[in-house]
Amino acid sequence: MTRTAYKWLLFIRTAIRGIVASPVTSGISVVTIGVTLVLVGAFALLLRNMEELLDQFGDDLRVTVYLESDVSDETLRGLEQLVREIPGVEDVDVVSPDEALERFRASVGSGSALLDGLDVNPLPASLEISLSASRRSAEGMEAVANAIEGLAGVESLGSGRDWVEGYLRAVALVRGVAVGLGIILAFATLLIVANTIRLGVFARRDELEILSLVGASRSFVQTPFLLEGVLLGAGGGAIALGLLYALFRLVLPGFEFGLELLVGSAPRFFSSVEALIVVAGGAGLGLFGSAAALGGGWRP
Amino acid sequence: MRGGGGAVNTPRGDGAIRMFHVSKSYLAGSFALRDVSIELAKGEFVFLTGPSGAGKTSLLKMIFGAERPSEGQIVVLGRNIARLGESAVPPLRRRIGVVFQDFKLLPRRTVEENVALALQVTGTPPRETRARVFAILKQLGLQHRRYHHPLSLSGGEQQRVAIARALVNEPEILLADEPTGNLDPELTLEIMDLIASAALRGTTVVVATHELEIVRRYGKRAVRLEGGKIVEDTQASIPRT
Numbered sequence: 001m002t003r004t005a006y007k008w009l010l011f012i013r014t015a016i017r018g019i020v021a022s023p024v025t026s027g028i029s030v031v032t033i034g035v036t037l038v039l040v041g042a043f044a045l046l047l048r049n050m051e052e053l054l055d056q057f058g059d060d061l062r063v064t065v066y067l068e069s070d071v072s073d074e075t076l077r078g079l080e081q082l083v084r085e086i087p088g089v090e091d092v093d094v095v096s097p098d099e100a101l102e103r104f105r106a107s108v109g110s111g112s113a114l115l116d117g118l119d120v121n122p123l124p125a126s127l128e129i130s131l132s133a134s135r136r137s138a139e140g141m142e143a144v145a146n147a148i149e150g151l152a153g154v155e156s157l158g159s160g161r162d163w164v165e166g167y168l169r170a171v172a173l174v175r176g177v178a179v180g181l182g183i184i185l186a187f188a189t190l191l192i193v194a195n196t197i198r199l200g201v202f203a204r205r206d207e208l209e210i211l212s213l214v215g216a217s218r219s220f221v222q223t224p225f226l227l228e229g230v231l232l233g234a235g236g237g238a239i240a241l242g243l244l245y246a247l248f249r250l251v252l253p254g255f256e257f258g259l260e261l262l263v264g265s266a267p268r269f270f271s272s273v274e275a276l277i278v279v280a281g282g283a284g285l286g287l288f289g290s291a292a293a294l295g296g297g298w299r300p
Numbered sequence: 301m302r303g304g305g306g307a308v309n310t311p312r313g314d315g316a317i318r319m320f321h322v323s324k325s326y327l328a329g330s331f332a333l334r335d336v337s338i339e340l341a342k343g344e345f346v347f348l349t350g351p352s353g354a355g356k357t358s359l360l361k362m363i364f365g366a367e368r369p370s371e372g373q374i375v376v377l378g379r380n381i382a383r384l385g386e387s388a389v390p391p392l393r394r395r396i397g398v399v400f401q402d403f404k405l406l407p408r409r410t411v412e413e414n415v416a417l418a419l420q421v422t423g424t425p426p427r428e429t430r431a432r433v434f435a436i437l438k439q440l441g442l443q444h445r446r447y448h449h450p451l452s453l454s455g456g457e458q459q460r461v462a463i464a465r466a467l468v469n470e471p472e473i474l475l476a477d478e479p480t481g482n483l484d485p486e487l488t489l490e491i492m493d494l495i496a497s498a499a500l501r502g503t504t505v506v507v508a509t510h511e512l513e514i515v516r517r518y519g520k521r522a523v524r525l526e527g528g529k530i531v532e533d534t535q536a537s538i539p540r541t
């Protein structure tokens with residue numbers, strides 16, 4: 001092992017010793033970081049699932065062009081060709097009136113017998129337009145719809161644009177609250193971690209003086225304190241992750257079934273990479289808190 | 301005369317410690333040291349004497365870079381203290397051992413851990429650290445106390461631990477600030493003998509004391525400070541060992 005490796009082992013041991021030496025202040029820091037990350041993490045989890053929901057809907061987002069009832073085959077083919085050339089259109093599916101009726105019959109299930117009494121098929125032919133991935137948004141749908149409106153043979157347009165717009169507003173609101181809350185809580189947490197480290201520096205001032213006398217460099221003295229902050233933060237992050245998972249399992253059954261029915265999949269917890277980011281976020285808060293405490297502080 | 305209070309006594313050699321017209325002022329108009337010029341050769345054993353407030357501690361602090369001179373230059377082991385950057389202070393201090401009157405030991409660490417600190421800051425591997433700490437503790441008769449905590453030791457033993465910490469990385473300079481101030485006469489001689497033995501191994505030793513009996517007993521060079529000035533330098537010779 002190199003001298004650097006020995007030094008790092010010593011730093012880690014000193015950092016752990018520092019945490020153990022002040023269990024109350026260290027505990028307060030860990031809990032504060034944990035609570036911060038639970039709150040911010042809960043919003044992140046909500047946001048993650050909302051965005052995933054949007055992605056799942058996005059695959060099914062289509063613009064439907066209902067055609068005039070007397071549109072000729074020639075006009076229909078011309079219209080299809082024109083629509084295919086619109087930027088953002090991935091595919092166009094021509095649905096004949098008979099096909100539309102069959103689909104409707106299948107969707108109403110046992111009530112389809114009522115449709116047997118119809119003399120004339122009231123459903124018009126339509127074009128079902130799939131959007132390219134980049135256009136699966138309210139703006140994308142609007143752009144495609146605007147390009148189609150007014151074309152010869154077009155009766156009306158249907159899309160989930162209003163729904164998407166409302167949903168995106170809700171996502172933006174959740175994101176805004178999460179970011180705002182995150183900034184405020186992160187600042188408060190930084191102050192508490194900084195205070196913990198400052199108390200540690202004060203409690204160990206005799207040791208620091210002696211270290212300085214025997215030739216300890218600035219980094220030799222400061223690194224254990226920075227590591228202490230990282231360990232406190234990572235501990236807080238791990239606690240937050242555990243609490244979030246427990247809350248997720250507790251709350252999930254209440255809306256799991258409804259969501260599964262609606263979108264075909266249940267909400268999901270953080271992936272292992274995202275879970276690591278939560279813990280790393282805690283470690284980062286701890287590191288910045290320590291750095292703030294040491295900034296311009298101890299000198300040999 | 302190799303030391304003195306003015307330009308006449310400006311040092312010229314390549315000693316371990318050289319001071320050129322050094323003054324130190326903490327408050328405007330009030331000097332802790334005033335125009336001090338002195339040279340201490342490698343391996344020399346020197347006493348700094350004088351009453352409390354004479355400037356002995358200020359002079360020692362400047363040698364290990366804890367203070368900078370307000371005026372003049374200090375060259376220690378070839379490094380100019382007045383121009384030393386912050387990052388250059390720790391490497392210099394690893395070449396200097398310091399012993400204080402109040403021992404400055406960590407009460408929650410064992411004797412072994414206290415002594416090991418001086419080696420840990422250099423990244424010395426644990427096995428080598430343990431071996432060197434054991435060797436110096438054995439040399440100072442403390443090997444059986446290595447797992448004890450300082451507060452369970454006598455004053456003399458605590459000071460021996462402090463000396464062990466100062467000597468464990470074989471410093472080129474050993475500074476002792478009133479090292480026997482808290483000890484009874486019998487222990488005083490024991491501690492002074494240990495400090496003096498460092499000079500025999502080629503270490504430059506500077507002991508600040510107001511106990512003239514000790515100075516007389518060892519018959520080494522004695523530099524007397526009063527009011528921040530050198531008022532007497534008994535020997536200007538190369539060390540007698």
